[in-house]
Amino acid sequence: MSKSQFVLERSGLEQLLQALKNEGYVTLGPTVRERAIVFGELHTLEDLPVGLKDWQEGGTYRLEPRADPALFGYNVGPQSPKQFLHPPLLRLLRASKTAQGFEIVSETEPLPKYAFFGLRACELQAIQIQDQVFLGGPYQDSHYKARREQVLILAVNCTQAGNACFCTSMNSGPKARAGFDLALTEVLEGDRHYFVGAVGSGAGARLLNQIAHRPASEREWNQAEALVDQTARNMGRGLNTEGLKELLYQNLDHPRWEEVAGRCLSCGNCTQVCPTCFCTSVEDHTDLTGQIAERTRHWDSCFTADFSYLHGGNVRVSTRARYRQWLTHKLATWQDQFGSLGCVGCGRCITWCPVGIDLTEEVAAMGGVHVQNQP
């Protein structure tokens, strides 16, 4: 057993929340709001969805009670860290009119320091993918960078798979392997309730030193590993990524695009809940006096008509073209653009699609191998 593998009791985890607060973090984690698990500020462990599980299927999301008091007994909700690192609405600049033209008013408001409590492995991979989009190219998004570089991440390994999950196909989970400061596996064994953890960074090690913990025994570690292994074997869905890019490039004219367009509402829900979708619009406007101008950036979607607007018309008029753009971007062109798939297998786009369109099924219909729901 490596020294970095430790065990926390529930009280130790409670101390961790306090330690984060002492270090000036705003701690964001899963909370229940409007019958869904969304990110909220955590003050105590009681703020977590204690003893709840989620039931997810295409177009379906329900919270239900569990038989045990698990703190992390559910999968991902509609929101992801994207909400905070790449905010849905962001002011890019303010300018005021002057006799000489205009001048930029600099922003001085300090950013909050976020600690993410309970991120899943797929979400860590999504952050890494957005790092590549916003920081890995010739230009860097200073807004993303400023938020990203002060983030602290406490990951939680999944001990159950959701019906919409396929992280094993996308090689992103269920176990967090990199990109965290601390990672925990929740174990409920009879009367015992503990968390087996690993340290992922110096910041994680410093935090750990502030709270009650002890080295993990081999049995405890194996127990945690077994739970994660079992999760990996119970994925609700699967997607064969072998030759996926070529499959989609060769099928830009496949009749399935027309078929799925008949079901797709072009609402853009999939792009809003997707933890990697990054497309935005930028709008300029002034106040009523015309003296102060602002530029804002907001999440947009390749499913909107305006998205591809050029003078004289839109490039992607049909839903067929918009769905094809989204899916081929996620699973094919993303690989050429950023060196990875744009999908992490979290299943949000399946759950939150109002008509339950399932990208794993669509790919299968194009000739990929569809893995049916497993028991």
Place this chain on the structure above:
Amino acid sequence: MNACRLPGFAYWTYMVNLISHTPGLDPMLPRPFRVARAIRETADVVTLELEAPAGPPLRFDPGQFTMLYVFGVGEVPISISGDARKPERLVHTIRSVGLATEALCMLRKGGVVGVRGPFGSRWPMEQARGGDVVVVAGGIGLPPLRPVIYHILHHRKDYGRVYLLYGARTPSDLLFTEELKRWQHTLSHAPGASPVLVTVDRAEGSWDGAVGMVTSLIPNLRLDPAHTTAMIVGPEVMMRFTIAELRKRGIPEARLYLSVERNMKCAVGFCGRCQLGLQFVCKDGPVFAFSQVRNWMTQKEV
């Protein structure tokens, strides 16, 4: 599959280092420029010559574009239409087609424009050296190609026969008519040659020139096709037909270049709107070798 594997720890450490050590200006902040001269070219096209009131001029290469911002109104991508050897005057030629372009076209001397850039890829001026050059422009496609003509004029001996084929809707839509006349002589490679060939879709007034598609000018060009480079800007349908016609003349596909337009909000690869298949028009383009975009441009609604 390799492409979807989570990168190892070394990669992650690299990313974290990259994050904490990279300084840099926000590429979304415009820099104010002043209108030194506004030239009305046609009923709906204006050329703006801009000067930086402070700081260095904005250096660019032929083919690049900037994002032009009108205070409180909006921002649009516009190709630079000036001479790269004279960066102290940043020149754009703009057709009024929407809110922001209309506001730009209404600016007068002394007006202020926010400028970001320059962005994007360049025309293949180096690769084209030593051979013939065919420049094909449709409508407002001529301004992005004017820096190419200026470059060739500055380095005329580096290029063989040079042709500018230019099509406009009507004679009154023709841009840079005085320069076109001058180029007829200055671009010429031999006495009596006519390097500038102009055609209109619809003749009007006293027009006695060619009428028809710009592609109809291609079959009669005297060229060494294997060593000819073509640079094309116009509506996509015009570019597709032009490419087909140039291929018929035996110009290798690898020597065909074009500049593509897509909706664009950031110009730096963040907004995602300008994707043409696997290419981002803002950072991989707008100038592409045809082979880079062939598979996508032949599909509808990409």
